[in-house]
Amino acid sequence: MPATTRPLSPHLSVYRWQIQMVTSLLHRATGIALAAGTILLCVLLLALAAGADAYARVQAFCASWLGLVLLFGWSWSFAFHLLNGVRHLAQDVGLGYAPAQFVRNGWVAAIGSLALTALIWACALARGGAA
Amino acid sequence: MSRELRTPLKRALGLGSARHGVRHFLLQRTTALALIALGLWFAWIALRLPQLDYAGARALVAAPLNAVLMISFAVAAFWHAQLGLQVVVEDYVHTRWLEFALQIAIRFLCFLGAAACVLAVIRIALGH
Numbered sequence: 001m002p003a004t005t006r007p008l009s010p011h012l013s014v015y016r017w018q019i020q021m022v023t024s025l026l027h028r029a030t031g032i033a034l035a036a037g038t039i040l041l042c043v044l045l046l047a048l049a050a051g052a053d054a055y056a057r058v059q060a061f062c063a064s065w066l067g068l069v070l071l072f073g074w075s076w077s078f079a080f081h082l083l084n085g086v087r088h089l090a091q092d093v094g095l096g097y098a099p100a101q102f103v104r105n106g107w108v109a110a111i112g113s114l115a116l117t118a119l120i121w122a123c124a125l126a127r128g129g130a131a
Numbered sequence: 132m133s134r135e136l137r138t139p140l141k142r143a144l145g146l147g148s149a150r151h152g153v154r155h156f157l158l159q160r161t162t163a164l165a166l167i168a169l170g171l172w173f174a175w176i177a178l179r180l181p182q183l184d185y186a187g188a189r190a191l192v193a194a195p196l197n198a199v200l201m202i203s204f205a206v207a208a209f210w211h212a213q214l215g216l217q218v219v220v221e222d223y224v225h226t227r228w229l230e231f232a233l234q235i236a237i238r239f240l241c242f243l244g245a246a247a248c249v250l251a252v253i254r255i256a257l258g259h
Contacts, residue, residue, distance in 0.1 A: 042247050078174070124181065
């Protein structure tokens with residue numbers, strides 16, 4: 001919290017819900033989630049280097065309920081951050097900025113991320129075994 | 132104390148733009164571009180891993196191309212994470228000492244994470 005007690009300008013609560021704020025907020029949230037997910041990347045690679053026993057423990061964790069929930073969350077975070085990130089890169093070069101386009105490609109990122117997550121898990125299940 | 136030999140103009144210019152203002156912005160976008168390709172590649176690897184036993188998983192990551200891409204992915208991911216978390220802390224943490232401590236901690240942890248991943252992949256690739 002700030003050390004000063006200056007008056008604050010009206011914040012999120014004064015705005016009507018809109019897709020723009022959701023994609024912006026989710027981009028940050030999924031980014032933070034993915035940063036936490038790098039811990040699993042580290043653990044996976046270290047276990048793979050350490051030996052079969054350590055790797056088996058990581059596999060067992062990934063197949064547990066907690067592991068599956070985390071993997072599912074990270075897979076969606078990955079899908080959303082990827083699609084919305086591409087959207088941000090397009091905006092950086094000046095594309096898709098008109099309000100109508102902005103709203104439309106925001107929805108594309110949101111719904112596309114769900115489709116991409118479904119595709120990832122369909123592949124995982126089709127190849128046999130969730131984790 | 133050494134005597135200031137520079138003119139006031141030179142000193143003022145020295146305090147001006149260092150021409151590094153867009154460094155963070157560009158690095159964030161550059162690592163993002165790398166992670167589009169590397170992230171999709173990693174998703175493919177992550178989907179293959181569950182089908183493989185320990186020896187198979189190790190052989191997959193040890194394959195030269197995969198080892199190079201895995202190191203690239205880990206470095207780009209931790210770098211991008213540091214750049215992103217830095218902005219989040221800058222935006223929401225307004226207590227100076229806490230912000231400073233968090234920024235340093237994030238840098239240290241991201242470096243350690245990347246270093247650990249790189250070493251692990253090297254050990255896997257070289258069979259140690």
